[in-house]
Amino acid sequence: MFSGKKVLITAGPTYEPLDPVRFIGNHSTGKMGFALARCLAEAGAEVSLVSGPTALTLDHALVHITPVMTADEMFAACAKVAPEADLWIFAAAVADYKPKDTATSKIKKSDASFTIELVKNVDIAATLGQQKREDQFAVGFALETDQELENARGKLLKKKLDMVVLNSLRDPGAGFKHDTNKITIVKAASVEEYALKNKDEVAQDILESIKAEWACLQK
Ligand code: CTP
Ligand code: CA
Numbered sequence: 001m002f003s004g005k006k007v008l009i010t011a012g013p014t015y016e017p018l019d020p021v022r023f024i025g026n027h028s029t030g031k032m033g034f035a036l037a038r039c040l041a042e043a044g045a046e047v048s049l050v051s052g053p054t055a056l057t058l059d060h061a062l063v064h065i066t067p068v069m070t071a072d073e074m075f076a077a078c079a080k081v082a083p084e085a086d087l088w089i090f091a092a093a094v095a096d097y098k099p100k101d102t103a104t105s106k107i108k109k110s111d112a113s114f115t116i117e118l119v120k121n122v123d124i125a126a127t128l129g130q131q132k133r134e135d136q137f138a139v140g141f142a143l144e145t146d147q148e149l150e151n152a153r154g155k156l157l158k159k160k161l162d163m164v165v166l167n168s169l170r171d172p173g174a175g176f177k178h179d180t181n182k183i184t185i186v187k188a189a190s191v192e193e194y195a196l197k198n199k200d201e202v203a204q205d206i207l208e209s210i211k212a213e214w215a216c217l218q219k
Helices: 031-042 071-084 124-129 148-158 199-213
Strands: 006-011 016-019 022-024 046-051 063-067 087-090 097-099 118-120 137-144 163-168 183-187 190-193
Touching: 006 031, 006 071, 016 097, 022 097, 031 046, 031 063, 031 199, 046 071, 071 124, 087 124, 124 137, 137 148, 137 199, 148 163, 148 183, 163 199, 183 199
Parallel strands: 006 046, 006 087, 046 063, 087 137, 137 163
Antiparallel strands: 016 022, 097 118, 163 183, 183 190
């Protein structure tokens, strides 16, 4: 069903540099995005995987990886591919903020305390959502600790997503660093809860749920 479809996937963290040796980042490993890329390629889709820094590799003729560092670089790479992609999957843990200034030389310590001013990063999913066409399908992820369903539904609307894969940090074995994940899939008219599974099985569940919802796959 995914054969011949063009898919854009974001994965991994972004690193926002403070100086040539330091950055602000997060614990995302990229496993979920890479698992989705592999499953989709095995199903015959042509995958553009835009990934922040990760230790993972993926060698498949149908997967083209663009490695990026910052949210701005990730956005630029996605903007090139997004108009031609049928399916967008935003699995990256994009840093919400970046340092206002990046020093060109290593910042030296002094006796005074040190304050970093942060400015907001581009919201890749929301910005691309503004130009999403009827025939395109967008999937986002949300990692929440409180008011999970309400927040996930908010992201669905705000970012013009067709589906949000919700991870709750309350579930042991879910989220960053684990090989397993426990997800709830939130769509405009439904909520589906899944059991704790490994990330390859979770990727299959996500693809099945996309198939059930995406009108162009029903034809
Ligand atoms: N996302 C994105 N660009 C950003 C931030 C988030 O593309 N700058 C995407 C993520 O890849 C994910 C979705 O938006 O698919 C939700 O990310 P999340 O961090 O949960 O939501 P935020 O809108 O950043 O809100 P908050 O972190 O305050 O919950
Ligand atoms: Ca965020």
